[in-house]
Amino acid sequence: MVAASPGPAAPASGASGATGAVPVVELRDVWKTYGEGETAVHALRGVSLSVDRGDYVAVMGASGSGKSTLMHVVGCLDVPTAGDYRLEGHDVAGLNEGQLALLRNRRIGFVFQSFNLLPRLTAVGNVELPLVYAGAPRPDRRRMAMETLAGLGVADRAHHLPSALSGGQEQRVAIARALVFAPALLLADEPTGNLDSQATAEMLRIFDRLNGGGVTFIVVTHEDHVAAHAKRVVRIADGRVVDDDRVAAVEDPPPALLAEEAAS
Numbered sequence: 134m135v136a137a138s139p140g141p142a143a144p145a146s147g148a149s150g151a152t153g154a155v156p157v158v159e160l161r162d163v164w165k166t167y168g169e170g171e172t173a174v175h176a177l178r179g180v181s182l183s184v185d186r187g188d189y190v191a192v193m194g195a196s197g198s199g200k201s202t203l204m205h206v207v208g209c210l211d212v213p214t215a216g217d218y219r220l221e222g223h224d225v226a227g228l229n230e231g232q233l234a235l236l237r238n239r240r241i242g243f244v245f246q247s248f249n250l251l252p253r254l255t256a257v258g259n260v261e262l263p264l265v266y267a268g269a270p271r272p273d274r275r276r277m278a279m280e281t282l283a284g285l286g287v288a289d290r291a292h293h294l295p296s297a298l299s300g301g302q303e304q305r306v307a308i309a310r311a312l313v314f315a316p317a318l319l320l321a322d323e324p325t326g327n328l329d330s331q332a333t334a335e336m337l338r339i340f341d342r343l344n345g346g347g348v349t350f351i352v353v354t355h356e357d358h359v360a361a362h363a364k365r366v367v368r369i370a371d372g373r374v375v376d377d378d379r380v381a382a383v384e385d386p387p388p389a390l391l392a393e394e395a396a397s
């Protein structure tokens with residue numbers, strides 16, 4: 134039995150993006166402090182950021198600037214110490230643990246640098262995990278997981294353990310797991326950090342294609358050539374947004390896809 138979702142998104146007051154629709158992500162003066170007193174670390178110091186549906190945002194900044202902390206807050210893995218966060222119009226602070234878990238599971242996909250696949254489960258077993266947590270019936274789980282793997286070109290690796298996959302294949306399986314619920318928002322924290330240049334190029338093509346298909350995407354990266362795939366580049370320094378550069382319109386295809394279309 135699949136539990137009910139937290140209900141329809143209530144429009145956030147004054148939260149109208151470029152299209153007039155509710156932004157997928159809306160942070161207002163968000164602070165995140167780890168620890169207390171003299172040892173307190175202010176990882177985020179008043180971040181305000183709004184991301185509309187269909188945007189492709191690269192987050193860049195020096196090591197320790199707060200990028201992963203920001204992704205954890207946006208992904209509801211962590212709550213802000215102060216400030217407001219609305220995800221698709223839901224005030225995250227107003228949700229209980231169960232509702233938060235549902236939002237996380239259904240609406241957000243995560244891809245981490247170290248793919249985080251469970252080593253004892255096959256590729257398809259890993260992709261099924263979010264569906265297992267959601268209580269989906271076994272035949273549905275298997276079908277949805279296989280379809281997602283096929284969409285990423287790794288259906289033939291479905292019954293292998295992660296240890297028998299290449300880095301690029303592991304990453305595709307991790308992306309399949311993030312996508313199996315067709316999330317509204319895909320978050321990736323240095324997803325190409327462990328990949329060679331060819332696997333990185335393939336990964337970037339997959340991200341372009343997903344964003345072209347309407348998935349809102351936020352990616353943390355240190356690499357300019359990865360950020361060049363985004364429609365917008367946000368720079369973080371010392372827990373603050375110091376630069377926010379729009380490179381392509383939200384409603385346009387991502388720049389690399391556009392260039393490809395123009396060339397063909």
Ligand SMILES: Nc1ncnc2c1ncn2[C@@H]1O[C@H](COP(=O)(O)OP(=O)(O)OP(=O)(O)O)[C@@H](O)[C@H]1O
Nearest residue numbers: 167168174176194195196197198199200201202203
């Ligand atoms: N759980 C934690 N407890 C205490 N301090 C933390 C914790 N997580 C992060 N920090 C601190 O918060 C600051 C921001 O860390 P964060 O991981 O967000 O940086 P980052 O920009 O992702 O860096 P990197 O590029 O190295 O991944 C750092 O000073 C870090 O040491």
Ligand SMILES: [Mg+2]
Nearest residue numbers: 200201202322
């Ligand atoms: Mg980090």
